[in-house]
Amino acid sequence: MTARLIDGRARAARLRSEIAQEVAALAAATGTVPGLAVILLGEDPASSVYVAAKIRATEAAGMHSVAHRLPAETSEAELLALIDRLNADPSVHGILVQLPLPPQISRSRVLEAVAPEKDVDGFHPVNAGRLASGGEGIVPCTPMGCLMLIEEELGDLRGKTALVIGCSPIVGRPMAQLLLRRDCTLLVAHRHTGDLPALLRQADIVIAAAGAPELVSGAWLKPGATVIDVGITRLPGPDGTTRLVGDVDFASAAEVAGAITPVPGGVGPMTIACLLANTLTACRRLEGLPAPAQRAA
Helix, strand or coil: CCCEECCHHHHHHHHHHHHHHHHHHHHHHHCCCCEEEEEEECCCHHHHHHHHHHHHHHHHCCCEEEEEEECCCCCHHHHHHHHHHHHHCCCCCEEEECCCCCCCCCHHHHHHHCCHHHECCCCCHHHHHHHHHCCCCCCCHHHHHHHHHHHHHHCCCCCCEEEEECCCCCCHHHHHHHHHHCCCEEEEECCCCCCHHHHHCCCCEEEECCCCCCCECHHHCCCCCEEEECCCEEEECHHHCEEEECCECHHHHCCCCCEECCCCCCHHHHHHHHHHHHHHHHHHHHCCCCCCCCCCC
């Protein structure tokens, strides 16, 4: 392996420590404690694990956390009524609705029901519009975490060619907007792109977020590229075991890339840390408090 390993766990730990210090200082100076409400419908095992991890991280940062666990058969009207109550609750600064939702509930109606200023996932159309137009909104957690990892590795991104593989509103599209804000030369592709290797050979930075296991081969990479692997899929292994893989074939990519994130241990920890950052940002804005000095990328 020639690539440097980008340690998302270590970077996330530093960010969580910075946030905990800011939360403590905020509480001491104003008595305000950021509050995050998490809504989970049903008992999907993966969603339950994610929610538990988010609650632990929130409480470890000194924030107030409350979980609303609802039955899978909850109606859309009942869920929207709960969101309305949380929107009006001054002790709640962030609202997170864990996805996916049961089939009887419209994802778009639910995400749009969350007040944009409390939308710590950054999924509301108002926040998406602000990001696209260069305004000040709440940025989705995973793209924010990816950008922090890239900037810590490369510093100034101006003029670098960046390829985003994937165009979802959760990762791909906001990631592209963030890179444009850093004056990158932007390429966007997806799993159906006709000649993906040709684009990869141009890219100084690759963000793979297509949800396609081991889509990107190391043979396609520009030597020395920085590779951020957002994908995570559990595949069957030998003897009935399973293994977690990303959208990049790690073994071959590590022989060509300059730096690369592992799966797991790369982007995932940054997503939860950035959720805490968004909750603190939402709290400051809702309480009319000044933003702290900018954190290191």
